[in-house]
């Protein structure tokens with residue numbers, strides 16, 4: 001069954017066969033991916049785009065195909081604050097996975113949070129995409145941090161890089177582990193049309209603050225979804241300086257994430273509108289993993305990226321899994 005699904009996935013999402021053996025270290029983590037199952041769990045009517053399905057079975061086959069042992073499943077925006085699909089997927093993963101939920105911090109009950117925690121949820125997400133004023137982002141971060149503190153969860157942020165200037169003085173007092181996704185949204189020259197941004201990411205507003213928070217061990221950042229920050233597909237060589245700066249300045253605060261199944265989002269909507277299912281991006285995940293390993297540069301840093309750092313972030317204490 002697993003083999004059949006893996007082959008099927010290779011056709012659907014990965015034109016190549018993944019090298020199972022040795023692609024990633026034993027006990028590796030994928031710190032952010034999504035399960036989407038509109039047939040069993042309807043999408044929010046307010047969604048900004050409509051993805052196709054990427055079921056829990058396909059997700060498990062994808063991770064197994066990469067040799068990844070632990071998956072962090074993040075509720076995608078198209079489900080609003082309905083975490084049913086996440087709880088179902090966590091159950092399917094039999095205790096090997098962690099979850100990141102999305103809640104209304106003003107109204108979520110303690111009972112609900114306790115239930116999520118028991119199911120394997122270890123994080124709560126704040127998702128502004130490229131939007132949001134600093135004031136709105138700071139308010140949402142503080143409210144969701146209060147939610148995260150109740151069970152010592154992590155706070156996952158998808159926010160514009162420049163918002164870290166406003167958060168720089170706030171994150172140290174939150175009392176929670178914070179993770180920024182997708183290279184903290186440091187956009188390089190192929191995106192901004194300013195090649196100097198690629199040569200020197202410190203030119204980007206907010207980058208200095210991100211590095212400082214990481215160096216003080218207050219912020220984790222994922223190497224994931226380079227297509228959010230660069231137009232240099234398929235291998236995103238222009239993200240190298242960003243990735244290496246993160247890993248040199250804070251080797252213990254960088255984690256790998258696949259962002260499978262690679263949704264496009266609102267910008268991928270056709271003229272037919274947000275309710276028409278759109279395709280996933282075609283991404284060669286094993287090629288990206290190879291790239292991150294090359295950028296990491298040493299076996300020790302590769303091990304930190306895939307195993308040691310996510311274990312600390314997701315509070316995994318079993319040394320044998």
Ligand SMILES: *[C@@H]1O[C@H](CO)[C@@H](O)[C@H](O)[C@H]1NC(C)=O
Nearest residue numbers: 043044045046047079080081
């Ligand atoms: C959709 O948006 C409307 C208007 O903002 C809101 O009243 C409604 O509760 C939302 N529905 C869901 C399922 O989020």
Ligand SMILES: *[C@@H]1O[C@H](CO)[C@@H](O)[C@H](O)[C@H]1NC(C)=O
Nearest residue numbers: 056060061091092093094096
């Ligand atoms: C979890 O266990 C069930 C029952 O043994 C099994 O069918 C399923 O494939 C397991 N899930 C994963 C992700 O291995």
Ligand SMILES: *[C@@H]1O[C@H](CO)[C@@H](O)[C@H](O)[C@H]1NC(C)=O
Nearest residue numbers: 128129130131132265266267
């Ligand atoms: C919000 O940001 C996303 C990119 O993250 C973009 O696709 C979308 O158009 C933005 N929405 C608004 C209302 O600006």
Ligand SMILES: *[C@@H]1O[C@H](CO)[C@@H](O)[C@H](O)[C@H]1NC(C)=O
Nearest residue numbers: 108109110111113149150151
């Ligand atoms: C929820 O739990 C927090 C601490 O964990 C507590 O301060 C708060 O009073 C609880 N809220 C309710 C409504 O019980």
Ligand SMILES: *[C@@H]1O[C@H](CO)[C@@H](O)[C@H](O)[C@H]1NC(C)=O
Nearest residue numbers: 187189190191192193194231
């Ligand atoms: C970069 O230049 C291209 C081509 O001129 C243009 O389409 C794009 O909008 C520009 N992007 C930005 C962020 O200015």
Ligand SMILES: *[C@@H]1O[C@H](CO)[C@@H](O)[C@H](O)[C@H]1NC(C)=O
Nearest residue numbers: 014015016284286287288290
């Ligand atoms: C995907 O990347 C791997 C290298 O990691 C390569 O062997 C394979 O040919 C690539 N597949 C495609 C379809 O480009």
